Amino acid sequence: MLVFTLASVSLVFVIGIGLYYRSIPILNKLSWFDLLTKSAWKPMKGLFGFYPFIMGTLWVTAIAIIIALPLSIFTSLYLVEYAHAKIKRVLIPFVNLLSGIPPVIYGVWGVLFIVPLIQEHIAPHFIEFSTGYSVLAGGIVLAVMIFPLIVSIITEVLTTIPQDLKDASLSIGATKWETIKKVIIRKATPGIIAATVLAISRAFGETIAVLMVCGNNAVVPHSVFDTGYPLPALIANNYGEMMSIPLYDSALMFAALLLFIIILLFNIISRVILARLERNLTT
Amino acid sequence: MTNTPHISVQDFNVYIENQHILKNININIPNKSVTSIIGPSGCGKTTLLKSFNRLLDNTANVKIDGKVLVDGENIYDPNVEVTHIRKKMGLLSQRPYPLPMSIYDNVAYGPRIHGIRNKSELDELVELQLKATGLWNEVKDRLNASATRLSIGQQQRLCLARGLAVEPEIILGDESTSALDPVSTHIIEDLFINLKQKYTIVLVTHILRQARRVSDYIIFVYMGKIIEFGPTEEVLLNPKEELTREYVKGFIS
Numbered sequence: 001m002l003v004f005t006l007a008s009v010s011l012v013f014v015i016g017i018g019l020y021y022r023s024i025p026i027l028n029k030l031s032w033f034d035l036l037t038k039s040a041w042k043p044m045k046g047l048f049g050f051y052p053f054i055m056g057t058l059w060v061t062a063i064a065i066i067i068a069l070p071l072s073i074f075t076s077l078y079l080v081e082y083a084h085a086k087i088k089r090v091l092i093p094f095v096n097l098l099s100g101i102p103p104v105i106y107g108v109w110g111v112l113f114i115v116p117l118i119q120e121h122i123a124p125h126f127i128e129f130s131t132g133y134s135v136l137a138g139g140i141v142l143a144v145m146i147f148p149l150i151v152s153i154i155t156e157v158l159t160t161i162p163q164d165l166k167d168a169s170l171s172i173g174a175t176k177w178e179t180i181k182k183v184i185i186r187k188a189t190p191g192i193i194a195a196t197v198l199a200i201s202r203a204f205g206e207t208i209a210v211l212m213v214c215g216n217n218a219v220v221p222h223s224v225f226d227t228g229y230p231l232p233a234l235i236a237n238n239y240g241e242m243m244s245i246p247l248y249d250s251a252l253m254f255a256a257l258l259l260f261i262i263i264l265l266f267n268i269i270s271r272v273i274l275a276r277l278e279r280n281l282t283t
Numbered sequence: 284m285t286n287t288p289h290i291s292v293q294d295f296n297v298y299i300e301n302q303h304i305l306k307n308i309n310i311n312i313p314n315k316s317v318t319s320i321i322g323p324s325g326c327g328k329t330t331l332l333k334s335f336n337r338l339l340d341n342t343a344n345v346k347i348d349g350k351v352l353v354d355g356e357n358i359y360d361p362n363v364e365v366t367h368i369r370k371k372m373g374l375l376s377q378r379p380y381p382l383p384m385s386i387y388d389n390v391a392y393g394p395r396i397h398g399i400r401n402k403s404e405l406d407e408l409v410e411l412q413l414k415a416t417g418l419w420n421e422v423k424d425r426l427n428a429s430a431t432r433l434s435i436g437q438q439q440r441l442c443l444a445r446g447l448a449v450e451p452e453i454i455l456g457d458e459s460t461s462a463l464d465p466v467s468t469h470i471i472e473d474l475f476i477n478l479k480q481k482y483t484i485v486l487v488t489h490i491l492r493q494a495r496r497v498s499d500y501i502i503f504v505y506m507g508k509i510i511e512f513g514p515t516e517e518v519l520l521n522p523k524e525e526l527t528r529e530y531v532k533g534f535i536s
Contacts, residue, residue: 167338168380172393173370187383
């Protein structure tokens with residue numbers, strides 16, 4: 001069993017090394033700095049600037065977090081602090097169900113519902129024209145996808161807060177809302193941060209749903225209504241095609257390596273925060 | 284009893300999850316003295332204590348009837364504001380639960396909630412209450428440190444200071460020394476004895492020696508009923524009821 005465990009764990013390193021190895025051709029041609037900061041993406045001419053993709057990823061992820069985080073915090077607070085046991089029993093499975101829906105269905109929902117909504121009802125208030133395929137659409141779809149993840153972690157954290165601590169605040173004459181604002185949220189902050197970091201790394205990697213609604217244009221987005229082209233979408237869209245272009249294969253591998261590193265980093269950060277949180281709770 | 288009652292419980296019944304936890308409680312808690320509630324585990328001591336500041340409200344599936352009068356006002360009257368009732372009472376729980384903030388902010392928490400914003404006024408209040416609980420000299424150089432850094436005994440005194448800072452009339456203690464070492468226990472007990480000049484104190488305790496050391500009156504509760512109530516020495520040394528006599532000898536628990 002140890003062998004199997006080690007084999008699965010070492011897979012992480014194998015993938016990391018493999019990706020790096022396959023990225024070497026492009027890294028020999030262009031520096032890390034150029035790859036990360038140049039915005040021209042013209043594979044035919046040998047120009048591989050990843051900046052638009054990195055920005056596309058950041059825009060979509062940031063929008064998703066901005067939408068999902070407040071929603072998740074209020075949902076969790078409601079579920080833990082206010083909801084009646086019966087309501088909780090009905091609602092929590094629904095929230096969990098959201099995380100079980102395959103991403104492609106979110107993508108279809110995004111195309112059929114969110115994209116037209118933005119095109120016809122939201123964008124016209126702000127700009128002249130948008131097709132609806134935009135980083136905003138990607139962000140909204142992603143927000144719905146990471147929402148159950150954040151809610152499940154935050155509700156977990158909130159339930160670990162002892163009733164006696166809440167009583168301590170209430171017995172001083174604080175209202176329930178004051179107690180939530182000043183004591184519960186503060187106590188839950190490390191957990192909320194960990195949930196956010198975990199959600200970010202999930203959002204970074206999400207591919208298919210985002211790919212379907214973002215428009216996939218290799219330009220740097222400047223507003224929420226612009227199209228974007230996140231890294232995972234780049235890889236999924238192009239891998240296996242256009243491989244005759246020199247270095248293209250290696251460039252995609254480099255994109256994968258970038259994603260891999262970012263997600264690894266975020267996971268480590270969230271583990272550290274969660275570990276620290278647990279230590280605080282036990283002492 | 285020479286004193287006018289501060290808390291008066293009348294025909295009070297509590298059911299939790301359809302179990303009859305407190306049965307027809309009638310008791311008058313004397314003003315400006317220490318009253319201890321004793322009895323075996325699970326007899327309803329803590330429930331009785333928590334009914335005084337309506338913390339019972341937060342328990343799931345709870346049904347309450349009867350009256351609890353504090354200063355003649357029925358706190359279970361639907362028109363009563365709960366925060367106003369709770370402000371009158373400081374609660375000291377079994378283990379210290381400092382709020383997740385600094386020492387200073389813990390003490391200033393109550394006053395701030397009740398509208399005091401003035402910095403110098405807050406400073407004064409914090410110093411006053413930390414002195415009242417004997418913490419001032421120990422923490423005055425690190426008021427902005429996290430309250431969780433204090434020892435358990437110090438934390439419990441901080442919680443007492445936090446409760447006192449809203450200027451309550453009553454202090455409720457729920458086995459407040461059960462997590463503390465003997466020295467800290469002694470400090471808290473002495474504090475209770477000193478504080479009774481200004482406050483009415485109601486304690487729940489397992490420890491008969493503690494009840495004897497600190498309290499003026501004792502309520503003996505058994506299976507949700509009040510069996511006996513009277514001055515400390517009488518209840519402990521010369522109980523009227525058979526059940527009390529057995530418990531005091533240590534038979535029931």
